[in-house]
Amino acid sequence: MYTGASNFVEGVDWVFKLIFGIGFFFLFLITGMMIYFAIRYNRKRHPKAEQIKDNIALEIAWITIPTIIVILMFYYGYAAFQPMIWVPRDSMQVKVTGRMWQWSFEYPGGRQANELVLPINQPVKLNLHSVDVIHGFSIPDFRVKEDVVPGKDNYMWFKPQRLGDYEIFCTAYCGVRHSYMGSKVRVVTQKDFTHWLAALPLASAEPEGLTILKKNACIGCHSMDGSKLVSVSFKGLFGKTETVITNGKQRKVMVDDTYIIASVYEPDKDIVFGYQKGIMKSYKGLIKEDEMKKIIDYLKTLK
């Protein structure tokens, strides 16, 4: 038997087939007639046109038939969509947080991960939460998608039915790294899942500085592993000598506490060589002084 990767696949694909089927029928009909007429009644072959008056019966036919067809299409589209709204009681709840430009997943019990691992055949409800702008949470293989809207928590649910890895995309445009805001769903057996979950660190176990960096979406631009995203990586940043442009003049500075605080509160004052003004906005008022301290403590650990 055909089982899709999730419980919705079958229903949705059926609607696709229905609409595409009707669509192709009309497309071939119309194109076929058009080409046939163009050849059969070509001016060379048929120099004098016949004037045909309107035909009311025909008009009525092609008003009513398409109306019936589209209402059918509506109905089937609606019917296959209905189950996506009603979440089963026994669903596992996972909180999905979208931020520029990363997903994170919080499991019951406060454990956090950067990929979505799910036990097979267990319905899950994802509570979608955004900290900055609108993102789109989409798993094409599961036929599900929902926007992740700041200030309004949407949800989605599904039941994974096949083991394997599936792509997660961010489908709502959210800035520079929109196309890299992906992740994976890994569908595993119930046993593997329990093991995996137990090995996850608790969300509260992470250094406070990191939490603040995540909350303010710094890590969308600054990586922590040395790779270059939008800007300089945080790895090894503290204590290194940086070339910056201040008021149009190039100079070298040591990255220390004051410099970092200045970079966050007045990013446009010292521009790191090779970057543009204005990309990073000021966080003055958004990140408090004591939070800055925690960030710096954390940055020190990133050697």
Next chain:
Amino acid sequence: MTEESYPIAHPSYLVDTGKRKGIKAWLTTCDHKRIALLYLWSIMVFFIIGAILGETMRTELFRPGQQFYGPQTYNAIFTLHGLIMIFLIVIPGLTVVFGNFVMPIMIGANDVAFPRLNLFSWYLYILGAAVVVVSQFAGSGPPDTGWTFYAPYSTQTHTNVIAAVSGAFILGFSSILTGINFIVTIHRLRTPKMTFFKMPLLPWAVYATAWIQVLATPIIGITLLMIIGERVFRIGFFDPALGGDPILYQHLFWIYSHPAVYIMILPAMGVITEIIPTFSQRRIFGYKAIAFSSLAIAGVGYFVWGHHMFTSGMSKEAIWVFSLLTFLVAVPSAIKVFNWVTTMYKGSIDLKPPMLYAMAFIFLFTIGGLTGLVQGALATDIQVHDTSFIVAHFHYIIFGGVGFAFLGGLHYWYPKMFGRLYNIRTANIAWGFLFTGFNLLYFPQFVIGLEGMPRRYFDYLPQFTLSQQISTVGGYLLGIGLIIMIVNLFRKSGEKAPDNPWGGKTLEWQLPSPPPEENFSTPPNVSDFPYDYD
């Protein structure tokens, strides 16, 4: 011939008769025909810019990863591409070029109701365009929001959104004034014997369009003002941090922008409705059905905007209501398609370039429209929303529909506008390139869209590479076709065109080519039916 009734005292509108000469005469003209050409030139220029931007996106997408510019540039480029194509080309597009040039002649008028306002609209259009251009260079970098300006991204990004939004606002104002002008023209300036039901179908389409322009555009106007307010004063309507609602922005945006897609397509349908009877030498089938379906599209088209927001978290009740209404608006389009095809039945069909474009229109529009139905259905839209499936849908409808209708109309009225003929063989070759290139370019995007490839993606997974490459090659073929077409049309040679090269029946073909400055010295004779071929 009509030559005799127009002696030397009535030189063509292309000849300067007033005090001013040359470019000055053009920039101060109030003649609807000259204003149409002003628009035509400006739109051509922007089209070439927009098209080149499109080609660079295709080149960038040829392989996964970065080819020759980075993600920020890519985002800025699709934003500008969308802005130019939508606000500068297809929304005004056919209305201002053909609506201005032939609509008044078709209803037997000498000009539009407010000629000076008409010129003023053109200046507003240029001003709006200039502001959009400025937004690219001034300030803190070109806007990167996509043409939809979705809040809260658009209220947070550091790029130059305010300028771009103001540009769009001014363009909207220009569009409103044109709409007012055309509504009054059609009500007041029809030649005495021409009742509404003796009016050709292009004016009907322009009339329906004008109403949408007048009634929908103010909503986007106020919405764009709110975006500016949001950025400058933090008024908070769309900012969740201040209690606003980002989804409200989407409602307001689409309340305009969905009707706007009918602003684009209705005049295009009007043009097709003129071309098909002429080249089939047959009266149009179902005149009233076509006329009323224009009004129906305009009317129902107001109430379907929610289909852009099925995944936004809108209430489930609203979702199904909008889905149902979306399906209903497809019916009048279907009526038109059936009537066009039936008009060809037992006609005497001449496959000249305008007719080829019209047939390509029907084919491409049908594909675009039928995939629109896939998006209107709830279950399936969830899958294809914000993927390249959508990109393919609207390029099929906008470029394949509106664009091909524009090119068809251009080939149809070209002899009338300039008094010269183009090379028909070359025009056919260009059409061949355009048609093939077009399908190669956008068809693969349906396929990868179904597989989940999101839109507005600078980079993609390796499994989409082949389709993306076919798509890019198609883009280049399309480019070649357009270049051939443009060169063919605007070569400075070409024999003199007869007054009625295609055997059309509407009033513009009874005037000399090109028409005199004053269209009709005496009110024209109107027969019973605008499409009386015998």
Next chain:
Amino acid sequence: MTTEEKHITSYSLYARVLIILMVLTAITITAPSLNLTAFTILIALVIASTKAGIVLTYFMHLKIENTLLRIMVIMVLGIYGSVIILTFADYIYR
């Protein structure tokens, strides 16, 4: 040349219209103090619409204009009303 035949509306009609409008304004201002709570919005809107209707008919001469214009006004208000209802289809059920 197209001009219309003149309708000269008398001053006294305008004056009477103004008085009615003022009375209606007075009612709206006092209505909230009657503590009708849930109905205050409704009452205020009904009165405002009445006033708008009066301004449209008399000051803006819809009464003596042709039917076409009247149809247009109704159509515009109808479209706007439907837009509001459809938007609320989202907000009420959220």
Next chain:
Amino acid sequence: MEHTEPDRDDIGAKLGMWVFIFTEILLFGGLFLVYAIMRHRYPEDFHLASRQLNTFIGALNTLVLLVSSMTVAMSISAVQKKDKRMATILLLITLLCAVIFLVNKYFEWGHKISLSLYPGSDLMMQLKHGYILFFSLYFFMTGLHLLHLIIGAIILGVALAKIRLGLINDQHYVLLENGGLYWHLVDLIWIFLFPLLYLIT
């Protein structure tokens, strides 16, 4: 292009004005839609915030606008009756009303601003969400209305000058009619703004 008598079309000009008024109605319509939705989301806050507005000034401005609407309408009758003096007086009253309205608004806004109740102020950012939105809407709506009022007054000023010059007379008065229509629009919008912002508490 010269526009001589044969091209004159008063009905057309008036139709054009009406269609323009439709667009204006929808322009404000967008704002009223935002108002309705925000009120629906924060009924309590809106209720309390609107108490901050001065009903007296609002009511006064309503009266001023109603009177001015009447005088404009009357001035058309006056012109039709070739009563140039009366028309002038009536239009002057209208313009005076516009000025009174502006002065009132100046004090009203000035008071709010002195209390730091304007969008983006530090105080505003700390208020409850419904309050912020209410005052934002208040400024946005009355501000846009004010802009229209000023434009309307300018048009009527031009009409007045033309009456004095005899360019508007009992044969040609469509400009005055159109200016009047625009002025009534300004009134029409205020008729809704007033109860929605000041009264519904």
